[in-house]
Amino acid sequence: MKTVEVVVLIILILALALLITVGFEHIMPSTAVRPPAEFYLYATYNPYKLREYTVMSPEAVTAIVWDFRGLDTLFETSVFYLALIAGLALTRRLLSERAEKPGHGLSLIVKTVTRITAPMIIVVGASIALHGHLTPGGGFQGGSVIAVLPMVIIVVFSVSFLIMRGFTTSKMIIMRSLGLFGIGLTAIALFLVSLIQGTHAYVFQNMIKPDAQTSMPIYIAGALISGTLWFFNLFEMFAVAAGFSIAFIVLMLARTLQVEER
Amino acid sequence: MSSLKSILRVFLIFLLAFAIYTIYTGSLTGYDIVTGVLVSIVVSVVFSGMIIKNPLKPLNAIRWFYLITYAILYFTYYETKAHVDVIKRILHPKTPVNPAIIETYYNANSDYAITTIANSITNTPGTVVVEIDETRKAFYIHWIDAKTLDPLEAKREIFESFEKFARRIFD
Incomplete structure (x- = not known):
């Protein structure tokens, strides 16, 4: 029996080696830039030749996510929000948030280390979000990094500790809603301005278009903010950080109650 | 005296937060300094009580x-x-x-x-x-x-x- 297994294994390894050798050129992605990517890289930051289609952001991914396909991202954010609403509706009877005694949590060592790392998590998350239009990252990524902190606090201290410190779900819902409100307002900002001025503009417009000459500010006090991108990233950071915090708190509250009922 | 101590505490955490922001960002343009200072002020006000009890110790x-x-x-x-x-x-x-x-x-x-x-x-x-x-x-x-x-x-x-x-x- 054992020889059969060994033979099968050897054949498998040889077959895999052959596959990799022969199929190398097909399996490995080519290093050449494909035509769509070439277009986006050309259009992302091009104030010289493509002034009427460029996003004025050196970061191509954020430019695509918040400008070229901005409406898609808006709906993604809405889907996330709807999922949270569903989660809150399912666990609504838990949300009296009995802030009684906090649990024991982990040992003193872990707690001390968490206390030092807490501000660093926030600062790194904010840096990712605020440089989303310049370097890889953005509002969603930065907000997710910030949401690590409530998660860590729930694990290391306890969920009641977090609630007693003022991180209640109702406050998180307010922050989340303000973030979404900001995103919506940014999306129609240029439209509202042109409505007052009596000119022509699109919803979700960022830079000037051939038939709509109003534009979001590209620079503020000499700093590149790439129009709507900076505002979207900022508001998305608040919305996502608060949204994930709600999810973590609700999940852990449900678990605490389940353990108590048993 | 206690208010002076809490201001010192906030200032020390501000320095820590700003240093981390700058190191993580990896550049020091005007935009980085302004956003870094704003973020660090918020973070240091929220977290200073949690991290340092006696602000005179880090100055020793x-x-x-x-x-x-x-x-x-x-x-x-x-x-x-x-x-x-x-x-x-x-x-x-x-x-x-x-x-x-x-x-x-x-x-x-x-x-x-x-x-x-x-x-x-x-x-x-x-x-x-x-x-x-x-x-x-x-x-x-x-x-x-x-x-x-x-x-x-x-x-x-x-x-x-x-x-x-x-x-x-x-x-």
């Missing part, structure tokens, strides 16, 4: 001197010694290990000193702090080669010098 040069001395000594001498010992045990054909969890007692008061001792023990190969009992001031250490089960002798073998430095830095 002698504590910094001991911290730097300890860092250099720890990462060169103590780490190498522990690594060599464990490498010998791994490569030895008979694998001479004598593992046990022992109870020892530490003598430090501040959270940071206790954490420094515990992390120093865990970071050296061969010893891991498994559990801590604050009421009895006891560490439960898993030791790859338990030479002794006596708390005092084990302390001398494992972490007496760590404790001496940790108390001078943080206590």
